[in-house]
Amino acid sequence: MVALSMVLVFLLILSRGESELDAKISSPEKATEWRDPEPSLQGSCQPASSCRECILSHPSCAWCKQLNFTASGLAEERRCARRQELLARGCPPGELEEPRGRLEVLQDQPLGPGTRGEGATQLAPQRLRVTLRPGEPQRLRVSFLRAEGYPVDLYYLMDLSYSMKDDLERVRQLGHALLLRLQEVTHSVRIGFGSFVDKTVLPFVSTVPSKLRHPCPTRLERCQPPFSFHHVLSLTGDAEAFEREVGRQSVSGNLDSPEGGFDAILQAALCQDYPSVGQVAQALSAANIQPIFAVTSATLPVYQELSKLIPKSAVGELSEDSSNVVQLIMDAYNSLSSTVTLEHSPLPPGVHISYESQCGDPEKRESEAGDRGQCNHVRTNQTVNFLVTLQATRCFSEPHLLKLRALGFSEELTVELHTLCDCNCGDTQPQAPHCSDGQGLLQCGVCSCAPGRLGRLCECSEAELSSPDLESGCRAPNGTGPLCSGKGRCHCGRCSCSGQSSGRLCECDDASCERHEGVLCGGFGRCRCGLCHCYANHTGRACECSGDTDSCISPDGNLCSGHGRCECNRCQCSDGHIGALCEQCPGCETSCERYRDCAECGAFGTGPLALNCSRACASANVTLTFAPILDDGWCKGRTLDNQLFFFLVEEEAKDKVVLRVRPQERVDHTQAIVLGCMGGIVAVGLGIVLAYRLSVEIYDRREYRRFEKERQQLNWKQDSNPLYRSAITTTVNPHFQEAGSPLL
Template identity: 80%
Template sequence: MVDKSTVLVFLLVLCGGESELDTKITSSEKATEWGDTDLPRTGSCQPAPSCQKCILSHPSCAWCKQLNFTASGEAEARRCARREELLARGCPEQELEEPRGHQEVLQDKPLSQGDRGEGATQLAPQRIRVTLRPGEPQKFRVRFLRAAGYPVDLYYLMDLSYSMKDDLERVRQLGHALLVRLQEVTHSVRIGFGSFVDKTVLPFVSTVPSKLHHPCPSRLERCQPPFSFHHVLSLTGDAQAFEREVGRQNVSGNLDSPEGGFDAILQAALCQDYPSVGQIAQALTAANIQPIFAVTSPTLPVYQELSQLIPKSAVGELSEDSGNVVQLIMDAYDSLSSTVTLEHSSLPPGANISFESHCRGSEKREGEAGDRGQCSNIRVNQTVDFWVTLQVTQCLPEPHLLRLWALGFSEELTVELHTLCDCNCSDTQPHAPHCSDGQGDLQCGICSCAPGRLGQLCECSEAELSSPDLESGCRAPNGTGPLCSGKGRCQCGRCSCNGQSSGRLCECDDASCERHEGILCGGFGHCQCGVCHCHTNRTGRACECSENVDGCVSPEGGFCSGHGHCRCNRCQCQDGYYGALCDQCLGCKSPCEQYRDCAECAAFGTGPLAANCSVACADVNVTLALVPNLDDGWCKERTLDSQLFFFLVENVAGGVTLRVRPHEKGADHTRAIILGCIGGIVAVGLGLVLAYRLSVEIYDRREYSRFEKEKQQLSWKQDSNPLYKSAITTTINPRFQGTNAPGPSL
């Protein structure tokens, strides 16, 4: 008997009726070449010689295009800095060049609800333009609505090896039942049919001619030669055509292996053979096909692991006679259509993408970023959101079209991806008067000198560089030391400083200021000649202190609870005090301990301060209060005569007020309660002992009475011993001379 391991593959497409499954992909998209220049990435904005290089160096960089913005000796590269620093140095807001990425929705048809079928809109928006500045991410939202009645194309791919002989008749009756069940969820259904046996080449099957010609066990059976894949019926809504074509099929030999099924899947999608699992997954994704593997129990674990490698695939256990095929397909259809997986096409070099799925009550993946978006258990007419983040690290030479789509659905979102890699300076002037009367072009506030001209304003020629008079302007008054302090170069009699140096002779280092938490001037000011110039409301050598004092104000008023002073919006506590507001101290008494004696002497005239209560407690105001409920803020104390009382310490302007609540007087039953408890315990113990002795006495009397009764019932002769037993052994002494004398008995 042949060991049967059945594999059926149903290829499911939610295609909107726009394309047939048996349409093959015969061409690929043309590859696009991209630039390969990586942009420098540093931890913060650094000076740059031009506006273009400035905005590409770091996403936090801005450029000041104001004329004459840089000071004497300062390099034009100092125009590139963080926005806050440029504003603090006097650059007007309107002279800042700080291009930012942006996005624009080009097409956004509203999502459809209800049973719209083929005309439903499930993915929005449909087209969007995103402009990215390198290093700066852009985030946009994609919405998906699971519509009811979406069209379905089902291609039934069947194994026709000999082990499927008893299943073939069942499949012949499948067409009508399957269409009826699918029409319950959608009005547009098409079904197709294909078959496979095995790849008829070594090493997958035996190539003996007689075996290939008639591979079935019996010569009397109708049996066709093995084949890799046959396309039998294109997608159609005619159930009778499905039953008719399936009825014409015959089984082949039982020579199948997993390679035969994989080959058939790939041929159904691309007319290509010899596939790997990776090729199958890629081809099914590109063709928008969702495979459903129906397998019997022996091969179920293998295909469950395979399904994890193929996106949007399902696996079901097939009964021995394929009787549960319709229900298996319906269950898999519901599982696949209720799972939304957002995929994307290939990205250009230097670009990356991430997704955050917001599933709204279904199986959530809130805030979880990854290379795809996914939500499961989506109900009909339920909307889910995917937040897509795009970022590039280099400029693209031309726009790139990026496609996003939900696996298994034909709709897609097209993203026009542009990069922002240059400044949009409106002050560009060729031969500008500002550049030494036309000796250069003005762009973004700096001069680009004509050939042979040098200087920030193109004020001198190359022939003048060797003039001693010009070099004297770049040296110290005594004529000693290197040109421009060795931190710049001499141009046209003036120093052009390098990097963070400034001053007429580049004598200042604008990177040597104090740092706070590793940041120059704490990030709250700019460094000029070794000194931090802080922003408004900031102070300190590194601008580390805020002039705000809100963090030092105590709840009752005043600063730092009166036990410290405010510095950098933080309390600096006196010795012995600690806490954010210096409201705690080491070795200090608690309020209850501190005011206990005053409360007792003022309210009851007792305690250690009773003799001079008015003097010792002059700053304390004591009032008696009857409060029905006491909270945790009340202090519980006891007087000298063991009376309980409660008091509350209230700090008010001008002193301390104590609200004293005497304990309600009444009989003190503490001693009686204690004695009563002890007496009760003793009484219970004595009772238990007496009960035990009484039970023992009763038991003994009963036993004695029974003994007496049994004694009276016994009767025997007074001369016989009731314990006597007759002898059981007799011994004869052979030496005994008597003729009839018996021997001793035992």
């Protein structure tokens, strides 16, 4: 067995106040409300038959409880929509039912170091009440302060197998040295001691009685029988007691069985071992124990991998005689105490949680998201923050308690979770006069009719349903077609439209309008009968165009820098110009490109700057001339009416440019005409070849079909062939004897 020394560091955090997990939360009267800004809501809201069903369908849904809100023929399900849509349809803000989740701080003791580490507050807040609307996230901030001089309990658990014989004497001298080193970082230190050898049952060790009595290699050595675990010394601040109890210990033998077949069979059959790493990790976490594995170099890689499975654990390399164990423990302690890991207790069904860690200095803060919060290298008296997001996907009938804590510390944040799954409209009225003089229950603006009554306002009875007069109100004037256009139900002579249909006979589809970026009417209008009715300052088939032009104004005050037009509050640049404000012109660095538009608008009144020439080209002096072109310094302009003009930049200064524009010349199109004729001849030739090949293919296929048809109509005679003889097979049995034949 390889030498192994394992130390468990237990960081004891003094608790304050109630410690029971199911303790009552402080009374709501003393609570203060803490709200985050309204989260960003995306997605669509579908019609629902009740306010409860509405708010559970999507977090963006609201319900209008105004009486007679759907009097225009819409179904009561259309009371459920996004807030903006309901307001646009005339629902008063006071009649909107839009419950939102909330956070209430019940206890928030400020962070502080306390007195010499005693009574310090390291985790804040301490108690919260969180009400979750399904689908709507709620975010809370948890702060942790690493206090100085917090109490430390160290329990030294040592392997007393035979391979640790040389290390036992070194460990006897550890007590005083460990206490001195730990007292350098905290004022309250206690130390304890325990030991282990082997698990004395098959298949872990040999159970031969003689081996159990004398496990050492020779019987002359003082050696105690193997054992699983012995608790030797309780936590104490007395270093002499530690050294005295360790001095009484003696090693035992190595009885590990090399055959592990039974253990493997058990794992394969039951997926369970004794104990599993998961059980160890769960037990250590529940007891706030942070283990430090001190192992020799031979097993160091194995325990480094094991440490990844056990939260808040550390591994150190132990020298052969354990001489570095004090420094090893101090290094591991510093590493563990500077790592802050925030985790939670088991979540109730349907609740999801995520963490965002904010570590480091405020000006250099970095965030990391994950299923737990963790900050490394936290300095003493440094505060780190964790943003915890809670979201529910279902409702639960009673509150649930959720615990958040930093591993290794006993302080906890208790979160009382509630779900918001119903509306509190405040208008519940049995036998309401609004519901046909007491024929139904009024709740959230909707009548729930008494037995035997029907209709939006419970205005008719079941016996009247088959009346032709009532059905006539749900059909077209000519009496044909399905009731309510097949898109709703006829209740008491009035159509109750389903889905996104509307109109007196549900003839309109309010979900068939144009969409922009996947949103109906671009989110800037309402869909009515297949057409978008845009809100103010928006136009377009899908209300996608904004009437504003502020996004098109360039720094010089021009619209699209004078090189484009503004459409839907976006610049549509002219040829040769790019950029959000058409401010870029690749290749316009030369004078020719820079002043072409000014030359055209100044001389002819045309071009992109024709409407703004005086302001855009204020520094340009344009003169029309008939002078001939003498050199290559003239710039080529655009083609106007099949003619080309040239201009010359004679003088270019910071505030003045002189342009001389030459009369237009006709453009020679001879080359273009020749190339066009040649291309036409080639195209006609290819067309003739393709037509001939197609006609040949059609003719061949027709002849082949005629040949197949005639071949199938022939009647072949089925007479036998006189030259054909069938095969004759003769079989002779040598053992066969005819009757009367002598036997040989």
